[in-house]
Amino acid sequence: MNRLFVEKIADLNNDFEALEEAFERLSWNSIDQCPWQGMYPYHPEARFQIAHSEQFIYLHYKVNEEFVKGQYIRPNENVWEDSCVEFFVSFDQKQTYYNFEFNVLATGLIGYGPADKSLRNRLSKEAVESVDACTKVVKRNGVKVWEIFLQIPKQLFGNISYTGKTFHANFYKCGDGLPKPHFISWNTIHHDKPNFHLPEFFGEITFA
Template identity: 50%
Template sequence: MASLKVPHCSIALEDFTYYALSQQMKSLPWQPIAHVNWKEFPYKPEVHFQMVHDNRHVFIHYSVQEEFVKAQFVRTNEAVWEDSCVEFFVSFDGKASYYNVEFNVLGTGLIGTGSRVKQDRKRLEPETTAKIQTVTTVVNVGGKKKWNIILVIPTAVFVHDEIKNLAGITAQGNFYKCGDGLPTPHFLSWSPIENPVPNFHLPDFFGEIIFE
């Protein structure tokens, strides 16, 4: 099982720009999202992330280099997984239920919550998802497309868990990169998944996330 220790650090948000935030996170190690779990979808873009918390927020910095970048969806709760998309699934109750936090390259997002049973899962209200602040960059040099996104996720979006302080919590989760609607669809994960067909909604394959 994959395991990740998330350090505690104070991140200043007054200058909310990509440069300002990424500079504050530059000393953090990068984690790969590199598992190609389904041979029918072998394409493997270069994807890494950094993660830190300040007790009341989770900060995730994704770095992606891929062949195509697609950004179609602009409204909260639209099908962002069909665009160039990064995702964070997390459970605070031992995997009985979990949140799926999904954002495309534009910073358009959705959050779902509930159990692994599809009929039990619900989308959070757009006003709740809007509490997540994002900043993105896109660079195209020599035909190579690279984009970055930083998510600032307040604990308030985890509406079914009363989290007053992240420090000391051990959660379960996974990190993904997908692009169902891209010319070359792909489905990468941080913690490996053993399933016949692409499916990220499998908490049995979540890794351990330790908030220091």
Template identity: 45%
Template sequence: MKKLTMLPIASNLTGSLNFNQLSDLVGDFEWHTLDHSNWNESYPYKPQVKFKIGYTKNELLLRFDVAEEQLRGNYSDVNQNVWEDSCVEFFISFDDRKHYYNIEFNLIGTGLIGYGSPDKSTRNRLSAAEIETVQAFSMIERHSGTDKRWSMIQVIPLAVFKFDDTSDLKGKTIHGNFYKCGDNLKNPHFLSWNKIDNPTPNFHLPKFFGELVFG
């Protein structure tokens, strides 16, 4: 099981924010990579993906950097099938993986957030108003070459995790995983930070979450 430490961010993420300001706040933080192409025989294509994450008293700040051959951002309304687009995902559990939140955003900033147990019949989506409290800042680089590059920074209010007590997280260890997918891209792929040992693609397996420490 992988383990990472999320460092605190001194500034409060209030007022008018932009991509460059947020990037600077985590500029010295460690990059982590999505190394695991868990179903490589069926889905051999592997984009380059890395991320970094920090936190304040009231928010998580999560940045993804992606290099992939195709960009797709067809969905523009919350809770649509964003996993079919160029999509990055973050699953997080505060109760030792009994329940978890799945936070999924495509490259144009359209979000989907669900909550519940691994049994899909128990899972529910958050409301559009709740999902839209997550601020998503995207930057797409257009240049010649095989891969196209894009970055996303998400400011995730801890209030989104409404079924858990997030009032005092410093020093606590929780669980989560980070993903990149694109089900309807010409080369579908399913990458993860912590390895998933399952015969078919499935991110909804919290037993394969890694440890996240609020440093």
């Protein structure tokens, strides 16, 4: 099982330039597990950083992939069909969890509930839009690299104590609707077909 520490930084409320500077000293984590490589051999390069403050959880993803697609523009649309990164997190020993899914356009989807998809619910448009983001795409010598910074308000999760606590999470990169579909994760998954909604395969994240 993968484990990581989530460092604490100052609140940077929507100052993405300052956030980028803060992340320069933080470590990277690879999204490099390919549980279904036999069916989906394409493997883009993806990695992420994570930190938290009094008010927010901050995420930074960086992706190098052959095709970059951004089609969906409204909250809770099918962003997993685009160039998409995802963060699933459980605060109650994997009984329930949140799934944050954002495409290259910073269009988001957020769900909550147990692993049984029939019992899961999407958060409101207002809740999804409360996650501020900054994205950029660079193409050099035919290679496309995109990254996204996410600022997730802790108030979305209710009254939770973070400092020194260990929770469970997984981080993903997917693109179901791309010319080369792919499904890769930070902590590996043992299942016969692509499915990120398996909290038993979440890793551990400890908030410093």
